[in-house]
Amino acid sequence: MSDALRYRIIDEPRPSPLQRFALPPLLVFLAANFFLPWGWLLIAANAVMLNGPRRNREIGFTAIAIGIYFAAIAVLDRLLLAGVLAGNHASYLFIVAVGAGLVLVATAYVTQDETAQLRRYLNGQD
C-alpha cells in the first residue's frame, strides 16, 4: 500500500518539496534575532520548509511578532511627540514590546524544533 493511503499520525511532518532547504531551527532562531524585525521572517520561511503540524501557527506567531514591533514604534512615537513619555522611557517600553514579540517567536521556534527533531527521528538519524 502506498504511504499516501496509510494512516497518518497528526504530528508527522507532511512531505514538502521545500523540505531539503529547511535549516536547523536553532540556527534560524539565533540568526533571525540579529536582524530584527525582518529576521523573524526567516522563522516563518523555515516553518513553510519544515511543513510541521503547527506550520500555520508558527507563521501566524511570526507575523504577530512583526506587527507588535511596528505597532510599538508607531504608538511610542506618538506618545513621545505628544509629550506623554519623557526621556528614555520609550526605550524601556520598546524593549517590553520586543520581548512580547520574542515570546511568540520563541514559541514558534520550540514547535519547529520539535518538528525538526521528529523528522530526524523518523528518518532514523536520532
Next chain:
Amino acid sequence: MPPYERALRHAEALLRAGNSRGAIEPLRDALTAAPDQAYPHLLLASALRMQRRLIGARYEAERAIELAPTWSPAHLELAQVLMLQQHRKAALASTDHAIELAPGDAVAHLIRARIMRLDGRRAEAQASLATALELDPASPEAIAERGYAALEQGQIAIVEAAGREILSLRPGRSDGLVLIGHAQLARGHGEEALRLALDALAQSPNNLEALYLLALAKMKKNPIGGLWWRWNRLLVKLGQARAIFFVVGVWVAYRWTVIASADFGLSSTVPAVLSLVYLVFVIYTLSADTIVRRMVTKELARVRIKPSF
C-alpha cells in the same frame, strides 16, 4: 487472522515488551484497516506518549474518546498526556471523569495521586494513593508512587523500602531498582546508583525514571555537570511556556540594565561586561540540553538490553 487483528496483536506484544517505538507501525496498519476503532487509537496514543510525541498522543487519545466517550482508559490516557504537557488542571478533570466512569479502577486513583503530587498537593495525593493501594495492595506502580512521593520529601528510608518491596513482589523490576538507586545516590553512592540505573534500563529501556536517575548520577559526579543538570531541570520543571517567559524576561532585564547604565552615565565598560555575561548565559542555556543529552547518550552505550526486548 485478518490483517487488522494481526497488526493489533503484533502491536500489543511489542507494547507489552516495552517497545513503544516498534509498536507504532503495526498500529498504523491497524488504523489504516479500521480507522474508527477506539482501541488502536488508544494504543497508539500510549505508544506515542512513551516516545514523548505528545501532540500525536493527545490527538489519538482525543480520537479514542470521540469514538468511545464512556470508556475510562481513553480518559486516563488523555490525562497522562495532558500531565506531560503540564496541563495539570485538564489532566485532573480527565482523571476525575475516568474515576466517575470506573470508580473501582486503581490505576485511575494512582494517576490522580501522581498529578496531585506534581501539583504540590501532597495531602490529596496521599489520599488518592491510599485509595489506589486499598483497591490493589500489590500494585508495583502504586508502591513506586509511594516511593517517589517520599523521595520528594527526602524520606530516603521509605524510598528504599518501597524499592525493596517492589523487588520482592517482582524481582528485577525497573521501578524497584530506580528507587533503590535514588536512595543510594542520596547517601552519596553515585557509582552504585549509576549501576542500578543501567540495570533498570536493561530491564526496561523506556523507563524515563531510570534515565533520569542515570543522568542525575552522571551529572552529580562533577560540579560543572551538576550545574548544567540543575539549570536544565529548572527549565524543564518550569514547563515550556513558563521557560520561554523566563528566558525572555532575562533578556528584557539585560536590555533594561544596558539602557539604565547609559542613563546613569556609567562607563561604557559596564554595558560591555553585561553583554558578555548575557552571552555566556545564552550559550550556557542553549548548550545545557545538548551537553546533558550527550553525556547521557555516552552512558547509555553501556546498557545491555534484555534479549526479549
